[in-house]
Amino acid sequence: MKKYITVYATARYYILLILLLSAHSGFAQQVYTFVDTDSLRVGDIFEYTIVVDSRDQLLSYPTEDDFEEQVEVVDRTRYQVHANRDSLVYKLQFFGTDNLTLDRKSVQLSTASGDTTLFTNRVPIFFKTLLAEEDEEFRPLKPIFEFARSIYPYIIIFLILLISGYLIYRYIEQQKRKQDHAKPKYQPIPFENPFLQLKSEIEHLRPIDGLSTFDDFEQFYVEIGDAIRRYLKRVHKIPALEMTTSEITASLKKEFVSAEVISITRKVLNSADMVKFAHFEPTKEQARSTLDKANTFIEIVSESDAEIIDQMREKHDLAESEKSEISNAGQK
Structure with missing residues (x-):
C-alpha cells in the first residue's frame, strides 16, 4: 500500500x-x-x-x-x-x-x-x-444502555443544600442587622461662620504691649495677614493664601467687591508684607494702627458680606441635611 x-x-x-x-x-x-x-x-x-x-x-x-x-x-x-x-x-x-x-x-x-x-x-x-480492520472488536456494537438510578440520594443532597443555604442567609441577615444597629447615626457638621472665625482670630492676637523683639512683631503681622487672607478665601473664593497683595486686589475688583473693602484690605496686607518680606521693624504704635485697620476691615465686611455668608450657611445646611437623609436611609 x-x-x-x-x-x-x-x-x-x-x-x-x-x-x-x-x-x-x-x-x-x-x-x-x-x-x-x-x-x-x-x-x-x-x-x-x-x-x-x-x-x-x-x-x-x-x-x-x-x-x-x-x-x-x-x-x-x-x-x-x-x-x-x-x-x-x-x-x-x-x-x-x-x-x-x-x-x-x-x-x-x-x-x-x-x-x-x-x-x-x-x-x-x-x-x-486509526483503528485497523482487525481491531473492529474494539468498536462499540450497541448503544450504551443507561441503567435507572435511585433518585433518593439526589433528593437528600438537594434538601441538605437548601437547608444550608437558608441557614447561611439567616446568619448573614443577623450580622447585617447587628452592624446596622452598631453604626452611629450621621451627625451634621455645624456651619463655621467665616466672619466669626476672623473676629475670633483677631481678638486672640498677642497683646501689643507684650511685643518686644522683631520675631514677636513679625508673628503678630503674619497672623493678622493670614487671618484676613483665610477670610477672603472662604467668602470670596479666591486663593488668597497663595497670592500677592496686588493679585488679591485685582481678584477682588473682578468680583465687584466694594472699593471700601478693597482699600482697607490693601492697607492691612501691605503693612503685613512690609514686616514679613521687607523685614521692616515696626513700633508698637504702628502695630496698634495695623490692628485698628484690621478691626475696621471686620466692621466693613460684617455688613457688605452678610448676604454672602447667609447663602453659604443655607448651602451648607442643605448639603448636611441630604447627607443625613442618605445615612438614615442606608440604616433602614
Whole structure:
C-alpha cells in the first residue's frame, strides 16, 4: 500500500512540474488546485497547492484564516517559474475526526480594468481511522444502555443544600442587622461662620504691649495677614493664601467687591508684607494702627458680606441635611 502511495505522490509532483514549466498558450486566467493525498489521519501533514496562470499581477493568496478549523497551516512556499505562472504550496496539518472538504479559496489579481477574484475548486479528503480492520472488536456494537438510578440520594443532597443555604442567609441577615444597629447615626457638621472665625482670630492676637523683639512683631503681622487672607478665601473664593497683595486686589475688583473693602484690605496686607518680606521693624504704635485697620476691615465686611455668608450657611445646611437623609436611609 505504501508503494502505491509513493508512486501516486511521485506522479503528482511530475504533473505539477510539467504545469509549472509549460507555457500557457492563450494566457487565460486559470487556477489549478492539487493535494498530495486523498485520505488523512489525525495529525497528518499534507500539501495543498494552488497554481495561477495569468499575465496579470497577483495581489494575494489565501491566508491562514481562510482555511477550515480542522486544519492548521504549518508552512507555505511560493514558486514562480516565469511571469505568467505562479504557485503556492501550503503544508497543512489535519486535526479533524471526520471527512474534510476544503472549500473554495479566493485569489486576488490586479488587471487593467480593475481587481479580479479567482476561486479554486473544492477538494474532498476522506478521514482515515486509526483503528485497523482487525481491531473492529474494539468498536462499540450497541448503544450504551443507561441503567435507572435511585433518585433518593439526589433528593437528600438537594434538601441538605437548601437547608444550608437558608441557614447561611439567616446568619448573614443577623450580622447585617447587628452592624446596622452598631453604626452611629450621621451627625451634621455645624456651619463655621467665616466672619466669626476672623473676629475670633483677631481678638486672640498677642497683646501689643507684650511685643518686644522683631520675631514677636513679625508673628503678630503674619497672623493678622493670614487671618484676613483665610477670610477672603472662604467668602470670596479666591486663593488668597497663595497670592500677592496686588493679585488679591485685582481678584477682588473682578468680583465687584466694594472699593471700601478693597482699600482697607490693601492697607492691612501691605503693612503685613512690609514686616514679613521687607523685614521692616515696626513700633508698637504702628502695630496698634495695623490692628485698628484690621478691626475696621471686620466692621466693613460684617455688613457688605452678610448676604454672602447667609447663602453659604443655607448651602451648607442643605448639603448636611441630604447627607443625613442618605445615612438614615442606608440604616433602614
